[in-house]
Amino acid sequence: MDSQKTIKKELDEVIEKYNLENKFTADDVIDWIANEDEPDAMKANREYQDKWMKYFFQVKSIDELNRVLQIFTNAWNYFPHKSLGGKSPIQMAEFR
DSSP: OHHHHHHHHHHHHHHHHTTOTTTOOHHHHHHHHHTOOOSSHHHHHHHHHHHHGGGGTTOOOHHHHHHHHHHHHHHHHHSOBGGGTTBOHHHHHHTO
16 A cells, blocks of 8 residues: 555654654554554554654644644554454545
């Protein structure tokens, strides 16, 4: 899926921009998503956000913070989750 490739590139870029390579990588983010198995979707998303959001406290621009949030939200929505039987939320929505 081309979207996944683009999102991974954006994750790599934002992680590099904020010098977070020693904290986590794009592959780590994708792994967090893939292995998420919390049955409560809201709790699962909060736990995911807790893993990465704390590293962006230095972002002062609301536009930049929104961009970072969008990148990580896209990752959540486009990469597969264990709790969804290996499907992404986008794939699940397409079947409805």
